[in-house]
Amino acid sequence: MYLTWTYCGRRVLAYLACRVRMVRVMCSGMVHPNLVIEALTKGADGVLMCGCHPGDCHYQDGNLKAEKRADALRLMLADFGLEEERFRLEWVSAAEGPRFAEVVSSFTEQVQQLGPSPYKS
Numbered sequence: 001m002y003l004t005w006t007y008c009g010r011r012v013l014a015y016l017a018c019r020v021r022m023v024r025v026m027c028s029g030m031v032h033p034n035l036v037i038e039a040l041t042k043g044a045d046g047v048l049m050c051g052c053h054p055g056d057c058h059y060q061d062g063n064l065k066a067e068k069r070a071d072a073l074r075l076m077l078a079d080f081g082l083e084e085e086r087f088r089l090e091w092v093s094a095a096e097g098p099r100f101a102e103v104v105s106s107f108t109e110q111v112q113q114l115g116p117s118p119y120k121s
Contacts, residue, residue: 044117046085046108050092074087
């Protein structure tokens with residue numbers, strides 16, 4: 001995924017590079033809901049989590065674990081006074097540079113329409 005970001009960052013997403021912060025993890029299944037909630041409550045306008053397509057996980061079922069956590073996260077967002085649209089889980093392989101660019105652009109536009117995070121200080 002990092003190589004996909006590098007490719008897109010240099011070519012397609014150059015204008016977004018200063019507004020998007022990428023956090024690398026070994027597997028999307030390793031992203032604990034607390035990390036997402038912490039990012040959002042500390043002022044991030046949105047969190048986009050990308051992972052391998054189901055069935056293609058290098059860690060067997062990490063992406064399925066990520067999907068279950070994403071479902072739980074969506075329920076938690078309302079408790080924190082945040083719109084569900086501030087979080088998205090997408091399946092994007094490292095070979096899908098153009099798709100990754102579209103997903104990031106689409107999510108960035110969606111978050112911009114929501115406005116700044118209510119937690120932003």
